[in-house]
Amino acid sequence: MRIPAGLAPLIDQGIIQHVVRPLLSGKEAQVYLVVSDGEYRVAKVYKDAQQRSFRQRAGYTEGRRTRNSRDQRAVAKGSRHGKQREEAAWRSAEVDTIYRLRAAGVRVPEPYYFLDGVLVMEMVQDEDGEPAPRLAEVEMDAVTGRAVFDHLMGEVVKMLCAGVVHGDLSDFNILVGTDGPVIIDFPQSIDAAQSQNARTILLRDVNNLNRFLLGFGGTPPPLRHGPEMWDLYARGELRPDTVLTGYHLPSEGRVDVDALLEVLAEDEEDELRRRASAR
Numbered sequence: 095m096r097i098p099a100g101l102a103p104l105i106d107q108g109i110i111q112h113v114v115r116p117l118l119s120g121k122e123a124q125v126y127l128v129v130s131d132g133e134y135r136v137a138k139v140y141k142d143a144q145q146r147s148f149r150q151r152a153g154y155t156e157g158r159r160t161r162n163s164r165d166q167r168a169v170a171k172g173s174r175h176g177k178q179r180e181e182a183a184w185r186s187a188e189v190d191t192i193y194r195l196r197a198a199g200v201r202v203p204e205p206y207y208f209l210d211g212v213l214v215m216e217m218v219q220d221e222d223g224e225p226a227p228r229l230a231e232v233e234m235d236a237v238t239g240r241a242v243f244d245h246l247m248g249e250v251v252k253m254l255c256a257g258v259v260h261g262d263l264s265d266f267n268i269l270v271g272t273d274g275p276v277i278i279d280f281p282q283s284i285d286a287a288q289s290q291n292a293r294t295i296l297l298r299d300v301n302n303l304n305r306f307l308l309g310f311g312g313t314p315p316p317l318r319h320g321p322e323m324w325d326l327y328a329r330g331e332l333r334p335d336t337v338l339t340g341y342h343l344p345s346e347g348r349v350d351v352d353a354l355l356e357v358l359a360e361d362e363e364d365e366l367r368r369r370a371s372a373r
Contacts (some may be wrong), residue, residue: 263299279362
């Protein structure tokens with residue numbers, strides 16, 4: 095196959111020995127199956143800003159800061175240097191988040207290299223040693239769906255304890271490996287403590303899993319894991335081993351309904367595009 099231009103520098107440096115085939119093309123990156131250090135891995139090549147269908151919406155990038163004050167000013171002014179730094183920060187956001195979540199005990203792919211906008215990481219495997227399927231591609235009954243949902247709620251709790259909200263969590267961003275579900279795709283993740291939209295986006299993430307995993311065999315029950323989780327987090331009572339009940343009275347407080355509707359509308363469009371392309 096023709097070698098993708100984005101992978102050429104890693105091949106030249108010996109990081110990648112062979113490009114096997116494309117795996118998938120997402121809204122922010124293209125993913126390839128490669129051989130690196132003598133084993134199968136995946137290489138994620140991030141698309142340029144003009145090619146991404148997932149735009150850098152303010153609700154997702156709010157709270158992200160560069161360490162350099164000059165860079166911060168350049169980003170605020172929208173200068174060429176600022177746009178370059180903003181793009182670099184976008185591309186490095188995923189690997190930074192993955193290391194953060196692995197330290198918190200969340201099952202995410204192991205990263206190996208990040209160079210020239212390419213992330214080389216673990217290939218999550220199925221029982222046959224092939225790339226693991228996405229959760230959307232796996233058949234399951236109601237009992238299994240509930241067990242997977244409960245497991246993933248535990249992972250989301252650990253993520254929030256680490257200060258991370260995924261931002262695009264759905265059955266398309268979870269792989270089913272031999273050791274269970276593995277959460278992937280974090281370029282749009284947000285800092286729970288810095289973003290005013292964190293609660294809204296967390297509730298959307300949890301609702302996506304509720305709708306998909308608890309819908310097998312009937313209508314999803316109206317559980318409230320998201321509000322329960324956020325209220326515990328806001329009170330400083332959420333722990334990595336917290337077990338949620340799903341039955342929770344909402345705390346008093348103003349909800350930004352307009353922001354919630356905007357996020358839901360945009361993500362409904364993304365979801366329809368993804369499901370159409372997966373057919």
